[in-house]
Amino acid sequence: MDLEKQMEVFLRGTAEVISPEELREKLVRADKEGRPLRVKLGVDPSAPDIHLGHTVPLRKMRQLQEIGHQVIFLVGDFTGRIGDPTGRSETRKQLSEEQIRENAKSYTAQVFKILDPKKTIVEYNSRWLAPLTFAEVVQLAAKTTVARMLERDDFAKRFKENRPIGVHEFFYPLMQGYDSVALRADVEMGGTDQKFNLLMGRQLQREYGQEPQVCLMLPILEGIDGVQKMSKSLGNHIGIDDPPAEMYGKTMAIPDNLMIKYFELVTDVPLAEIRSLAQGLQDGSLHPRDVKMRLAREIVTLYHGSQAAIEAEEAFKAVFQQGELPDNIPEIELPAEVLDENGEVWIVRLLTALDLCASGSEARRMISQGAVSIDNVRRTDPELKLKPHRGMLVRVGKRRFAKLA
RNA sequence: GGAGAGGUUCCCGAGCUGGCCAAAGGGGGCAGACUGUAAAUCUGCUGGCGAUGCCUUCGGUGGUUCAAAUCCACCCCUCUCCA
Numbered sequence: 001m002d003l004e005k006q007m008e009v010f011l012r013g014t015a016e017v018i019s020p021e022e023l024r025e026k027l028v029r030a031d032k033e034g035r036p037l038r039v040k041l042g043v044d045p046s047a048p049d050i051h052l053g054h055t056v057p058l059r060k061m062r063q064l065q066e067i068g069h070q071v072i073f074l075v076g077d078f079t080g081r082i083g084d085p086t087g088r089s090e091t092r093k094q095l096s097e098e099q100i101r102e103n104a105k106s107y108t109a110q111v112f113k114i115l116d117p118k119k120t121i122v123e124y125n126s127r128w129l130a131p132l133t134f135a136e137v138v139q140l141a142a143k144t145t146v147a148r149m150l151e152r153d154d155f156a157k158r159f160k161e162n163r164p165i166g167v168h169e170f171f172y173p174l175m176q177g178y179d180s181v182a183l184r185a186d187v188e189m190g191g192t193d194q195k196f197n198l199l200m201g202r203q204l205q206r207e208y209g210q211e212p213q214v215c216l217m218l219p220i221l222e223g224i225d226g227v228q229k230m231s232k233s234l235g236n237h238i239g240i241d242d243p244p245a246e247m248y249g250k251t252m253a254i255p256d257n258l259m260i261k262y263f264e265l266v267t268d269v270p271l272a273e274i275r276s277l278a279q280g281l282q283d284g285s286l287h288p289r290d291v292k293m294r295l296a297r298e299i300v301t302l303y304h305g306s307q308a309a310i311e312a313e314e315a316f317k318a319v320f321q322q323g324e325l326p327d328n329i330p331e332i333e334l335p336a337e338v339l340d341e342n343g344e345v346w347i348v349r350l351l352t353a354l355d356l357c358a359s360g361s362e363a364r365r366m367i368s369q370g371a372v373s374i375d376n377v378r379r380t381d382p383e384l385k386l387k388p389h390r391g392m393l394v395r396v397g398k399r400r401f402a403k404l405a
Numbered sequence: 406g407g408a409g410a411g412g413u414u415c416c417c418g419a420g421c422u423g424g425c426c427a428a429a430g431g432g433g434g435c436a437g438a439c440u441g442u443a444a445a446u447c448u449g450c451u452g453g454c455g456a457u458g459c460c461u462u463c464g465g466u467g468g469u470u471c472a473a474a475u476c477c478a479c480c481c482c483u484c485u486c487c488a
Contacts, residue, residue, distance in 0.1 A: 253443045289441045
């Protein structure tokens with residue numbers, strides 16, 4: 001593949017590249033030497049579920065491996081024990097080895113829904129970090145200074161606000177940088193929030209006599225709340241293992257103004273087409289709802305196939321546009337002990353027994369807010385008693401349903 | 406080691422001259438209305454309990470008091486300045 005085309009694949013959709021010139025040189029040299037570039041992507045296995053946010057760099061990796069480069073998927077099993085302080089301005093709790101190992105296992109399994117397993121090297125950074133001696137660690141630490149560390153956004157902020165910074169947290173960038181040394185990475189990928197860590201890799205590689213890696217930074221994908229970075233702990237994520245209907249629904253929940261970004265970062269829709277969608281939204285010739293439905297369909301198709309996507313869309317239309325019921329309402333057996341001597345259930349009890357409300361208080365609230373309907377009749381009296389029957393349909397809000405078995 | 410400032414409900418953050426505090430305000434979440442969708446907007450709710458009352462909660466443990474997030478003692482943790 002010729003140089004310009006390669007550059008295009010590398011650069012497309014990136015937020016920042018340090019530096020394009022170096023990348024070009026590396027590509028030219030690699031081509032001459034007949035070897036692929038070694039591209040590193042490190043992940044922190046703190047949450048075992050991969051979501052769309054993770055897929056942004058992963059999809060890039062996929063494209064790179066398709067044009068013949070060597071992709072290295074690095075599981076930060078060792079760094080995970082520290083927890084990267086990035087993003088949330090507080091110390092993340094350290095994970096146990098066992099947890100990490102389990103997370104990593106499920107992580108890699110999911111990653112291969114995107115990457116080609118035959119063309120991917122999976123590495124664990126405990127392989128080289130765990131055996132380091134204290135003396136070597138000190139040597140590594142001596143390669144940077146506190147002032148430099150404090151340049152990092154997160155540290156600077158916390159320092160300024162007099163919030164705690166653990167000394168061990170300084171090791172996170174050092175370790176990640178050392179990973180690049182150990183892997184002899186030509187290119188490292190990451191979100192824009194990884195800039196500091198990626199640059200640390202360059203510095204350390206130079207210190208250890210290697211050519212510095214090129215840093216490819218990709219945009220950060222906001223979660224379905226439209227504000228914060230997509231993350232499982234914030235509960236604003238769309239997981240790639242989410243069932244089709246949920247994936248579709250969650251996508252429909254993203255704010256309108258994020259649609260185009262999603263198209264660009266997490267779908268295979270060609271750029272030209274995305275541009276015309278954006279144009280259509282702008283001039284009002286396209287309905288935002290329809291565009292978002294298209295987006296939801298694209299995303300579901302990617303992870304569950306087009307058939308599932310069509311079904312998810314039909315179900316969504318039925319439930320939310322026509323107010324019909326979903327097909328897969330869970331059927332739940334009502335425990336006998338909630339019945340009184342007349343064989344009736346108190347409505348509050350009913351909702352908690354069916355797990356539709358977490359507590360009696362919540363159930364009362366829902367009832368008084370008019371969120372509860374039984375057999376399609378809205379019930380607002382929290383003292384109501386009912387005679388249960390098989391197939392009784394209990395509904396709380398728009399999304400919580402149960403049927404009596 | 407010394408001096409000072411802090412640790413509040415899911416999060417941020419008031420309260421801290423003792424009762425009116427299940428604890429202001431914001432965020433998030435949930436619900437209702439509306440709609441173009443689980444978007445946007447507006448409104449309400451947001452510890453638990455068969456409940457106009459009771460129970461548990463304000464870093465931890467004890468104590469004072471009829472009554473403590475609020476006062477006292479000790480302890481743990483964070484930050485600042487000094488060493």
